[in-house]
Amino acid sequence: MAGHSKWANIKHKKAATDAKRGKIWTRLIKEITVAARMGGGDVDANPRLRLAVDKAADANMPKENVTRAVQRGSGTLDGVNYEEVRYEGYGIGGAAIIVDCMTDNRVRTVAEVRHAFNKNGGNMGNEGSVAFMFQHCGQFLFAPGVNEDKLMEAALEAGADDVVQDEEGGFEVLCDPFAFSNVKDALEKAGFKAEVAEIIWKPAAETVFTGEDAVKMQKILDALENLDDVQAVFTNALIED
Structure with missing residues (x-):
């Protein structure tokens, strides 16, 4: 790309x-x-x-x-009781967005998330409105130069679902979220340290944004990510420089 x-x-x-x-x-x-x-x-x-x-x-x-x-x-030390909550919505051109939050006040959080969407040209959707466009999975990203055969062998033996090479020569390993720890251990034991290793919502397909639309879309994402109660933001928008 x-x-x-x-x-x-x-x-x-x-x-x-x-x-x-x-x-x-x-x-x-x-x-x-x-x-x-x-x-x-x-x-x-x-x-x-x-x-x-x-x-x-x-x-x-x-x-x-x-x-x-x-x-x-x-429970051995007093503290704030956080709960997980997930919101879904749309950005520029209907791009899908998932917002994972942890909060001690749902009323405050939903108001802040809705405001971030509305103020920047997006809008919140109902539960399930965009989640079907994503796969919940473990993801490991390896920079170009990794030994493909050894990586694939280690990943698949550990229970990974797929190993994909990108156009730049890097590799992406995907696995079930529940297999994440086992796959991570096996890869590191085999000498592979990922640039990124996390459990994500991976879009089934991406929409490329350029120019003014890219700027507007990034503004929505930044507004959401800057909220105190937001843990992570996922989107099917691919924003190009």
Whole structure:
């Protein structure tokens, strides 16, 4: 796709993440707290918690912050009770958007999400209005230069569903969300460290945005991602430089 580089975008995203480290830590604390509440505070027995703790380590979050979040979630320390909520909606030209949130006040969160959509030219949809356009899956992205045969062997043996090479020579490994931890362990044991490793909503097909429409679409996404209660935003819009 001319003008679009997945690997350039990944580096850009990492730089943006570093610039917003405080906010990233806040989101990770919420995720750790909820994961511990739902599956217990044992990292080895709770894959979701383990993923969140791994992300916290990648974001250079102090271990004491992680420990406190686990304790709050598992009930050994008082704290705010967060709940997960997902919103769906449309951006420019009907592009699909999924917004994952964690909140202690649903009324506040839905009002803020709706405002971000409406103010920037989008609109909220009903539950299920766009989710059918996405696949909930584990995703691992590897930069160009990885040994294809060894990666494919390690991934498929670990239970991955697919290994796809992109036009730049990078690889994407997809798996069921429940197999994420096993696949991640197996890949790392085989010597493969992903540039990105996360559970996502992957669009079945993407719509390319350029020019003014790309700017407008990015504005909606930025407005949503900047909300305090938003954990992640997924879209089928592919915004080119």
